[in-house]
Amino acid sequence: MSDSEGETYEKQVKIVLVGDGSSGKTSISERFSKDSFNRDYNQTLGIDYYLKRINLTRNYNVTLAVNDVGGQTLGGAMLDKYIFGADIVLLIYDITNLQSFENLDDWYHTVTKYCASRKPLFALVGNKSDLEHLRTVKAERHQRFAKERDMLSYFVSAKTGESVENLFRQVTAHLMHIVLPKNDYDATRVITAPIVRQEQNNASTPVKASPTTNTTRTSICSLQ
Numbered sequence: 001m002s003d004s005e006g007e008t009y010e011k012q013v014k015i016v017l018v019g020d021g022s023s024g025k026t027s028i029s030e031r032f033s034k035d036s037f038n039r040d041y042n043q044t045l046g047i048d049y050y051l052k053r054i055n056l057t058r059n060y061n062v063t064l065a066v067n068d069v070g071g072q073t074l075g076g077a078m079l080d081k082y083i084f085g086a087d088i089v090l091l092i093y094d095i096t097n098l099q100s101f102e103n104l105d106d107w108y109h110t111v112t113k114y115c116a117s118r119k120p121l122f123a124l125v126g127n128k129s130d131l132e133h134l135r136t137v138k139a140e141r142h143q144r145f146a147k148e149r150d151m152l153s154y155f156v157s158a159k160t161g162e163s164v165e166n167l168f169r170q171v172t173a174h175l176m177h178i179v180l181p182k183n184d185y186d187a188t189r190v191i192t193a194p195i196v197r198q199e200q201n202n203a204s205t206p207v208k209a210s211p212t213t214n215t216t217r218t219s220i221c222s223l224q
């Protein structure tokens with residue numbers, strides 16, 4: 001198409017979630033792709049796949065192939081195949097489970113070894129942020145781990161959905177060298193509300209919706 005204004009770009013990105021069993025990889029994948037959450041734990045055997053197409057900017061669409069790798073595959077014969085060709089790797093741990101954080105070093109080294117020819121973009125993800133009161137991994141340790149390995153870093157909750165959409169959008173944008181606006185996360189969740197106007201000449205008049213303007217204002221708010 002010669003008209004660059006109307007041109008639309010389509011990209012495919014392979015994103016792989018790794019980390020200990022029960023850290024929430026499947027839950028994050030399902031929250032993102034289906035906006036659902038399962039309280040029960042069903043261990044992932046091998047790998048599961050999810051596909052979701054997102055509209056990153058007005059004319060930039062990305063199909064995310066989300067590869068949810070079972071936590072038991074570390075040290076197994078298949079992990080290198082699951083990771084092959086990854087554009088982005090999310091290192092997931094459970095903020096209430098110190099061991100799941102400490103094991104990320106093993107995950108990181110194993111994935112790095114398998115991706116020696118083409119290093120993916122890494123992001124550190126602390127999941128279960130709804131259980132802040134049970135946190136055993138200090139936020140400073142999280143930040144240090146990410147900084148020392150030059151990674152992006154996020155806290156999410158697959159249960160409440162907090163920051164999950166933001167996580168996938170931000171890492172994808174980062175990979176593509178696209179800068180998203182600060183309020184991007186909620187760009188698709190537009191809240192409309194009628195404008196209410198206070199009468200200027202009578203302070204005691206109650207606030208009411210203006211019947212004459214018939215105007216709606218669009219507000220975009222961020223939950224980050």
Ligand SMILES: Nc1nc2c(ncn2[C@@H]2O[C@H](COP(=O)(O)OP(=O)(O)OP(=O)(O)O)[C@@H](O)[C@H]2O)c(=O)[nH]1
Nearest residue numbers: 021022023024025026027039044071128157158159
């Ligand atoms: N409170 C809370 N529970 C969560 C959250 N995410 C996942 N869980 C629960 O943690 C358990 C394990 O979640 P999964 O998503 O199956 O963990 P996984 O990392 O895929 O585990 P494997 O498949 O064994 O590698 C399940 O009971 C989930 O309901 C979260 O954000 N908050």
Ligand SMILES: [Mg+2]
Nearest residue numbers: 025026043044
């Ligand atoms: Mg799983």
